[in-house]
Amino acid sequence: MKADAKGVLTGAHYLDGDHACAEGALAAGCRFFAGYPITPSTEVAERIASRFPLVGGLFVQMEDELASMAAILGASWAGKKSMTVTSGPGFSLMMENIGLGAMTETPCVIVNVQRGGPSTGLPTLPGQQDMMQARWGSHGDYEIIAVVPNSPQECFDLTIEAFNLSEKYRVPVMVMMDECVGHMTERVDIPAASELEVYNRKLYDGPKDQYLPYKVENGNGQVPLMANAGDGYRFHITGLTHDERGYPAMNAEVQQQCVSRLMDKITGNAADICRYEEHRLKGAEVVVVTYGISSRVTMRAIELAQAKGLSVGMFRLITAWPFPEKRIKELAEKVKSLVMVELNMGQMVHELERCVAGRAKVFLSPHAGGWVHDPDDILKLIQEAAK
Amino acid sequence: MNEAAHPMESILRMDRMPHIWCPGCGIGTVVTAFAMALQQAGIPLDKIAVVSGIGCSGRVAGYIKLDSFHTTHGRAIPFATGLKLANPELTVVVISGDGDLIAIGGNHFIHAARRNVDIKVFCINNFNYAMTGGQLGPTTPEPAITTTSPYGAFENPFNLPFLAEGSGAVYVARWTALHIRRLTKSMTEALLKKGFSFVEIIAPCPTLYSRRNRLGDGLDELRHYHDKSVIKHGADTRELDISYRDKIVMGKFVDRERPTFVEALDKRFTEVFGKKYEPYGKVAT
Numbered sequence: 001m002k003a004d005a006k007g008v009l010t011g012a013h014y015l016d017g018d019h020a021c022a023e024g025a026l027a028a029g030c031r032f033f034a035g036y037p038i039t040p041s042t043e044v045a046e047r048i049a050s051r052f053p054l055v056g057g058l059f060v061q062m063e064d065e066l067a068s069m070a071a072i073l074g075a076s077w078a079g080k081k082s083m084t085v086t087s088g089p090g091f092s093l094m095m096e097n098i099g100l101g102a103m104t105e106t107p108c109v110i111v112n113v114q115r116g117g118p119s120t121g122l123p124t125l126p127g128q129q130d131m132m133q134a135r136w137g138s139h140g141d142y143e144i145i146a147v148v149p150n151s152p153q154e155c156f157d158l159t160i161e162a163f164n165l166s167e168k169y170r171v172p173v174m175v176m177m178d179e180c181v182g183h184m185t186e187r188v189d190i191p192a193a194s195e196l197e198v199y200n201r202k203l204y205d206g207p208k209d210q211y212l213p214y215k216v217e218n219g220n221g222q223v224p225l226m227a228n229a230g231d232g233y234r235f236h237i238t239g240l241t242h243d244e245r246g247y248p249a250m251n252a253e254v255q256q257q258c259v260s261r262l263m264d265k266i267t268g269n270a271a272d273i274c275r276y277e278e279h280r281l282k283g284a285e286v287v288v289v290t291y292g293i294s295s296r297v298t299m300r301a302i303e304l305a306q307a308k309g310l311s312v313g314m315f316r317l318i319t320a321w322p323f324p325e326k327r328i329k330e331l332a333e334k335v336k337s338l339v340m341v342e343l344n345m346g347q348m349v350h351e352l353e354r355c356v357a358g359r360a361k362v363f364l365s366p367h368a369g370g371w372v373h374d375p376d377d378i379l380k381l382i383q384e385a386a387k
Numbered sequence: 388m389n390e391a392a393h394p395m396e397s398i399l400r401m402d403r404m405p406h407i408w409c410p411g412c413g414i415g416t417v418v419t420a421f422a423m424a425l426q427q428a429g430i431p432l433d434k435i436a437v438v439s440g441i442g443c444s445g446r447v448a449g450y451i452k453l454d455s456f457h458t459t460h461g462r463a464i465p466f467a468t469g470l471k472l473a474n475p476e477l478t479v480v481v482i483s484g485d486g487d488l489i490a491i492g493g494n495h496f497i498h499a500a501r502r503n504v505d506i507k508v509f510c511i512n513n514f515n516y517a518m519t520g521g522q523l524g525p526t527t528p529e530p531a532i533t534t535t536s537p538y539g540a541f542e543n544p545f546n547l548p549f550l551a552e553g554s555g556a557v558y559v560a561r562w563t564a565l566h567i568r569r570l571t572k573s574m575t576e577a578l579l580k581k582g583f584s585f586v587e588i589i590a591p592c593p594t595l596y597s598r599r600n601r602l603g604d605g606l607d608e609l610r611h612y613h614d615k616s617v618i619k620h621g622a623d624t625r626e627l628d629i630s631y632r633d634k635i636v637m638g639k640f641v642d643r644e645r646p647t648f649v650e651a652l653d654k655r656f657t658e659v660f661g662k663k664y665e666p667y668g669k670v671a672t
Contacts, residue, residue: 063498064494067462067468067495068465071468071469071472073466074468074471076473077470079473079474080473096462100459229470233457236400237448374551
């Protein structure tokens with residue numbers, strides 16, 4: 001369906017990534033925000049706080065990130081599209097309730113404007129060091145979706161996408177920005193509401209006494225139909241392993257069904273979820289795999305490499321999780337080597353290596369964060385990879 | 388069939404019975420009082436949600452046939468805050484234990500009271516962490532024995548009504564699991580009160596707390612409540628500490644008016660934006 005015009009600031013704007021993300025949330029129909037200030041994500045919360053009163057949204061600044069994450073889950077069950085925003089330390093605090101969101105299949109969006117870590121690390125400087133935490137941070141087996149914008153325009157676009165995916169697949173979706181993308185200011189085009197597709201959760205509308213919160217109807221991609229609190233279904237939701245009724249069931253059989261479906265509904269729909277961008281891949285011997293701000297630095301390195309006559313292209317992750325495994329495997333069959341450029345000491349490179357599985361050589365250009373890569377360093381690695 | 392129907396059948400999930408609570412435990416009594424309060428308050432059952440955290444008392448949500456949420460340890464209040472603020476039309480009740488609400492969830496408790504979020508918090512206080520086998524909690528009195536205070540507790544326990552009042556709750560009461568009629572009345576009042584309302588319920592834990600401290604069974608504990616409890620409405624909450632085996636002051640201590648979070652937000656935004664602003668809480672009022 002089309003976006004609610006009330007939240008859509010149609011026009012050409014000059015915005016930083018944080019503000020563009022806030023506008024994306026508004027355009028997607030987000031009307032509940034709970035958060036706690038943390039650099040470099042605070043501007044998202046500030047813009048939401050400023051914009052919400054006149055669009056019918058509810059902004060609440062919570063006492064911490066544990067509370068923020070719990071609050072957006074509650075709000076989602078009340079029927080509102082809900083979001084929180086944070087950075088590394090707050091992301092760590094959210095992990096337990098992200099697990100509750102995954103387990104109870106609660107649509108919600110978590111934005112992480114990544115800074116350098118570990119611990120307090122580099123509050124004002126960039127990093128891409130929470131990429132594995134996004135996937136694996138809460139305990140137990142589950143799947144989430146994570147998108148990685150590389151510009152303010154994409155902060156807007158992918159925040160809408162994040163809401164759409166969370167409503168469609170009933171899963172926490174993470175928008176993994178970084179400090180550079182969050183704080184860089186560029187042109188952001190916001191289309192008319194009538195040109196923006198938004199997805200709203202599919203609600204159960206059958207007989208009230210027959211509602212089973214976790215029964216999967218055929219043809220709905222392993223995603224059960226939702227009911228909102230107050231609609232008269234009087235359902236029970238728990239973080240315990242549960243059966244179709246939503247009731248706790250402490251046995252291995254139900255655990256197997258419950259956990260398998262949580263994972264299958266994402267991995268089984270990866271073709272629908274995964275997005276990536278390919279640049280000059282045709283005939284390339286070396287493929288640089290990268291994402292977020294690192295992809296923009298990589299573009300410069302690729303120009304330099306091409307000027308030197310090297311056959312090199314770029315594969316940019318737009319969806320980090322689920323990882324575009326199928327496409328990477330195809331590429332690995334064709335190229336000599338793949339180079340991962342990321343603002344950490346090696347995170348997504350593990351996933352790349354897993355998918356490449358020895359079919360081609362894999363190189364990593366690591367960086368501890370605090371600044372972006374030097375294009376010359378990437379160039380040197382491309383040259384080595386091309387040998 | 389009909390003559391055998393349980394009087395609370397419309398409110399309990401009978402398909403989940405029997406429940407997990409031990410014989411002599413006070414939680415079942417609290418659930419009964421809550422079910423009666425729901426009937427007395429007359430709020431449409433489809434518009435009431437119950438949120439629990441983790442622990443023995445955290446299992447309450449699972450047995451109540453309303454929209455019910457069994458959340459994470461300590462986070463029932465912020466989850467309930469989201470539920471209530473996202474749909475002010477709902478009556479949102481948190482039922483959980485002393486460890487869940489006051490130790491791991493203590494920060495949320497004081498801030499929800501400070502904001503005067505319109506939720507009802509019913510805290511079942513059995514003086515220990517029972518689900519995990521009876522450990523020291525934030526209300527364990529000195530010198531009670533628990534598995535993690537094997538030589539007797541020596542920390543100062545929280546006085547919950549004082550904490551609630553000091554944080555901003557508009558309704559504060561305390562009863563024991565013996566005082567079902569008064570407890571039910573307080574729960575009903577809290578359900579109908581606008582703002583952060585708090586009822587503490589002192590409840591027996593015969594399997595762990597009473598056994599370790601050689602206090603007898605559930606009935607002995609109720610006898611203790613009978614002999615040691617004093618009703619003192621309007622008592623100064625500073626004087627409501629519960630000492631080990633000493634008197635328990637009960638009653639309604641606080642019943643005052645303060646703007647709720649949504650009322651305060653609507654007032655502020657109306658002042659700032661005038662007619663451009665559509666009051667958020669209009670559905671609720």
